[in-house]
Amino acid sequence: MVLKALTNKKWVAVAALASLSMTTLAGCTGSTNGSAKTEGATTSKPAADSDKSKTEPKKPLDVTIMLPNYKPTFPKDDGLVAKEIEKLTNVDMHFEWVPNNTYPDKFNITLASGKLPMVMVVQAKNSSFINAVRSGAFWELGPYMKDYPNLSKANAIVNNNISIDGKIYGLYRSRPLGRNGIMYRKDWLKNVGLQEPKTIDEFYNMLKAFKEKDPDQNGKNDTYGMAISKFTGPFDIMEIWFGLPNKWGQDASGKLLPTHLMPEYMDALKFFKKLYDEKLINADFAVMDTAKWNDPLANGQAGVIVDVTDNAARLEDKIHEVLKKAGKDDPSKQYMELMGAVSGPKGLRNMPTSGYAGMVSISKSGVKTEEELRRVLAFLDKMNEADLQTLAERGIEGKHYTKVEGGIEIVKDTALLEGEVEGLNQFTSFIPESRSLKVKPTPLRLKSEAVQKANESIVVPNPAEPLISNVYTKQGAQLDLMISDARTKYIVGQIDEAGVKAAIELWKKSGGDEYIKEINELYAAIKK
Structure with a gap:
């Protein structure tokens, strides 16, 4: 295990360094223009077929993508930016947008149906996703990532954080630790x-x-x-x-x-x-x-x-x-x-991200063959090239942003941005780093970068981050709901402190005690 010999304090330092490396690494890869050349580097074909593919380009790959939307409006399949992405990657994208606040429910319903889109944004490594992985619903991506110029540079610590039973079932969506x-x-x-x-x-x-x-x-x-x-x-x-x-x-x-x-x-x-x-x-x-x-x-x-x-x-x-x-x-x-934060009983402390905000996974019901899997991975890998990251995050020059000295300026048309751009970066993993054009620094944006950097020294790591509990896999959704419901009910006055304590006792009896026991056993094992 990557974290085997690390104390909590050392973990914070290593994780912060890993986060920094993801944003500063200057690893320009041997990017290609057009999907045929990219895919040729990642698939095994007879020479005759390879020659034929140069004269007869593959038909665009249909890719269905389920992802959350955070705004009332969102890009459509035939939107200007979506079409430009399709042209550069040789795919036909079909979006299944789900409001963010209902995404967990929709995600679980979709998993239960057995009819999954090809690509899904997985917001959390929760029990429903772990169960789906263990039942064979998603492709293991670890063995394939080495074949792609960008995905092969994924951060080892973050991959460890998203792993399930030591294997990788998604491309993490890179985020700063101190965000x-x-x-x-x-x-x-x-x-x-x-x-x-x-x-x-x-x-x-x-x-x-x-x-x-x-x-x-x-x-x-x-x-x-x-x-x-x-x-x-x-x-x-x-x-x-x-x-x-x-x-x-x-x-x-x-x-x-x-x-x-x-x-x-x-x-x-x-x-x-x-x-x-x-x-x-x-x-x-x-x-x-x-x-x-x-x-x-x-x-x-x-x-x-x-x-x-x-x-x-x-x-x-x-x-x-x-x-x-x-x-x-x-x-x-x-x-x-x-x-960043305000000081409390133990000084300045902040909640970090895990170095990622969920992941992008590929289902086996949507992607049937290894050949098709490699085409989807080639598409997701190419989305990490600078021009594709910029399209997904910023849009099209002259339409959604303009280049100025020191960076770019985003247009002030909220409806245009929400209808054609915002949300498309949800299925972009930003591996190994963010390469999209940067907005011209303003005092506020510079302050944001400085605060995120300073936060790295005060973030509190989760020592159980990479641990996979069987109890939680089976009962995690119910256990989490007990505590979150009790917190909300207490805040709005529906229960008192005794009610919170009663909810916690019910949590313990409903599998919580077993969950704690298993987590400590798993934690002891990785510290040996």
Whole structure:
């Protein structure tokens, strides 16, 4: 195992270094123009067939792709950017877009049906995916990746994190480790006379002021502190501030325990409930569509969001767009600001990504033969070339962005971007690195990069990240739901602290105790 000899502290350093290498590695590969040459390097064919393929190009490969959408509108099969990607890769893409907040349910339903699209975005290495892998629903990709110029450079630590029973069943979607942070309205903070928060208490004071002190100076009581949606990642991130581990941590004896069994857990829940009771977060957070999560900030209703820091630039653009339509915009003004974390009982701490945000997997029901598998892998490999990454992430020059000194500038037409570009990068793995054209650095984007880099020194690793529990594989979905439901019910006042404790006891009796026992056995095995 890659992590066998590493302590937690060393793991953070190695993982941070691995994340850095993914973004700085200058490994330009022997890229090709056109899919026939790429595929020729990865398939075994008789010489006569190879000669024939040069004069008779293969028919475009039909590829069905299931992926999440985060916006109300999304690119269609015949969209301008999609068609350009198809032309460069010799495929016909057919998208199955699913709203992000319902993606886990749709994913499970699709797995249960047995009729899977060829390519699927897998958002988490959860029990349903592990069960599907073990039942033979997905291709093992590890033995093939060495044959492709980009995929062969995948990071070993991240591959270890996504592995199941020591094997690779997807292409990880590369992400910086220190990506999470706090974004807030810079002008609002100035208007209420506060400085950037340094502690949890000061963070609370900022949210309270954003509700009670008329931060937009319109003379109305029409604002609140922080926007949260059905995606409860912000709660997970904030729990780390309170000294909690990242999913699993050690108790005083060195035994691994899940977050909700740690003494600081109720401290975090009481803080979240306080925010809800004082109406510092939106009352409908448990049902708010993730696609609308940014709207309260863009529309001047809320002043804070806890999310990936690169969202700050997108929020900035949306705020300018809304204000411009209202005739109130100052183009030279920076409305958003960002930071990494606030200090809690154990100092500055933050939740990292795992070096990836899910993976892109290939189903056996959609891809029947090894030859077809290699064609799909050639397509996904080619999506990592600079021109294809740029198409998927930025769109087409002159239409969706323009080149300027120091980078590119994205058009300010949100509807155009959402309808033709945004979301197409969901099936791009960015292996071994991001090569797409970079947006011209603005103070906000430079700050985001700096915060993500600084976060690498304060992220809290999950020691159980690569461990595959049989108990969790069978019962993980139900066990997770027990805890997440109890957390939400406590926050909104449907149960009290005794109710949380009762839910935890039920979790233990329903397989939780066995889960803890198995995780510790697996953890002990990799430390030997």
